[in-house]
Amino acid sequence: MTYVVGGGCCSDASCVAVCPVNCIHPSPGEPDFGQTDGVFIDPQVCIDCGACAEACPVDAISPLDQLAADDHRIAANATFYTDNPDRRSDGGLASWGPPSFDAWTAAALPMKVAIVGAGPAGLYAARELLLRSTAEINLLDKLPHVGGLARYGVAPDHPDTRQIVGVLERVARHPRIHLRLGVEFGRDVDHAQLADSHDAVVYALGAPESRLTGMPGEDEAGSCSASDFVAWYNGHPRIDTCPVDLRGPRAVVVGNGNVAIDIARLLLSDPERLARAELGPAVRHALTAGEIREVVLLGRRGPDVAAYSESEFREIVGLPGVTTVVADAPGVGKAIEAGTGRAGLLTGVRREAVDLSADPLPGRRLVLRFGAAPQRWHDGTLDVSDGQPIRAGMLISAIGFHSPPVPGLPYSDGRIPQADGRVVGMTNTYVTGWLRRGSSGGLGHNRLCAEETVTALLSDASSRIALPVV
Structure with a gap:
């Protein structure tokens, strides 16, 4: 079996x-x-x-x-x-590649390494160092708990995925890791201080800020960013009240990624489903008492390039008591019939003309609207590029995340310039996770990223000592 x-x-x-x-x-x-x-x-x-x-x-x-x-x-x-x-493998060992080993000298180096950021990226890097060296590690984070995105970004109705927090916590408890929580980089410590007291510094600060559309009115009442909304429902210490009134009957979520789907799913969940989610009492009460009965997922591009995963899509369209429709628009039907990319998931989903300037129909509904970019938010109305405005009680922008500049490090377009994890123009300084590659890939993708960065770190450490003559 x-x-x-x-x-x-x-x-x-x-x-x-x-x-x-x-x-x-x-x-x-x-x-x-x-x-x-x-x-x-x-x-x-x-x-x-x-x-x-x-x-x-x-x-x-x-x-x-x-x-x-x-x-x-x-x-x-x-x-x-x-x-x-x-x-397909042959079921034996022939398909495995040859083993490779780090230079033996790297494992025995008496190194001190600082890792800034105790989320998945930082803890996977720490795990690699623990497995492949005798390094002592100072792990810094401004938050009161380790876990980062795994703790404060995973949807509260996905308890299985949240179990990875336990794995990360076990890494943080290793005796060679010295955990310093509540320490904010740039405020309590800077790069020069860390570089002076460590053999290497690894930055794993993630991408905590939402990308915004930049449209007029985006910062007005009734509108908020995905990072703020997700932080609220996940109990992040930086925000203890909902950043937007949960006014209905319609909400618009701009974006077609998994975070947009998470937000829409929670807004459309019935009280019984919310009772099973890992939510704080105040958050659960607010969502249960909310007036939202229709959520519009507004995609700026076509259905073939939607960024949500198949499993996330199937989960939301399977919500009990929720009807899913695709708003008819030029080119959308043709893309769905072609079935390329994510458009293939929409085969069988009803397509119809939807008037989003009027109150929604009775019942709970998810509306997928593609090929329409938001233009302006004002007085409960979202002007859209296709000329069909949307009346809504609230608006959330969920079009991705980015990393802000890191004091003392080079920065370009939301990332730290690097080569194989080495920060460009700096010695003994490394980067991993979303700060290295941009906000792409889920939690587990940080593992491969960390392996590459730690490989570069250990290689550099080996080159700094003379190999014995044998």
Whole structure:
């Protein structure tokens, strides 16, 4: 009986490392790793050993016989290998690449390393250093708890994915890690101080700020950013009240990524579903008492390039008591019929003309509107590029995140310029996570990023000492 990877996959790739027959792909190092909805288990090669399920930090892997026959995850796993037959292994060891080892000198160096940021990126970097060196690590974060995005960004109705916080906490408790919480970089300590007292400094500050559309009225009443809204419902210490009145009956969420889907799903969830989510009492009360019964997901581009994952989409369209419709617009129907990219998920979803300038119909509804960019927010009206305004009680911009400049480091377009994790123009200074690659990839993708950065750090450390003559 094969195992199947479910929708909560975080792409941590721990399962890949323990699979004895190399039947889980895409794996780190393959071109499409991080570009698919998680990883997939080849049903023809899986030997039912269960090692992947034991290693999964978010309990996203289940035996096939525990799933319903029509569960979309079964088809998704099988389809990946039908479409990519070259990924099938022979079930033995021949498909594994040759092992590689760091220079032995790097492991024994008496290093002190500072890591700024105790979210997934920083803790994966710490984990790599613990496994591959004897380094002592000072781990700094301005928040009172470790976890970063895993703790304060994962939707509260996804408890399985939130389990990765426990994995990160165990790393932070290692005796070679010295945790310093409540320490803000740029206020309490700067780069010169860290560089003077450490052999290397790794920056893993993430991308905590929302990208904004820049349209007029975006900062007016009734409007807020996704970062503020997500921080509120996840109990982030920087915000304790809802940043926008939950006024209905309609809300607009600008964006077509997983965060936009998360926000829409919580706004449309019924009280019973909200009662099962990991929400604070005040947040749960506010969402339950809210007047939202229709959410418009406004995509600036077409349905074929929507950024949400298949599992997120299937979850929201499967919400009990919620109707999903696609607003008819030029080119949208043709894209759906072509079925390319994410547009294929919309096959079977009803398309209809929707008047969003009038009050919504009774009942709860999700409206997917594509190819329309927001132009101006004023007096409860969102002007849109296609000339069809939307009347709404609230507006949330969820078009992505970016990293602000880091004092003392180079900065360009939301990232730290780097090469293989080495900060350009600086010595013994490294970067990992979203601050390195931009706000792309889920929690587990930080693992591969950290491996590359730590490899560069250890290589540099080895080169600074003379190898013995043998």
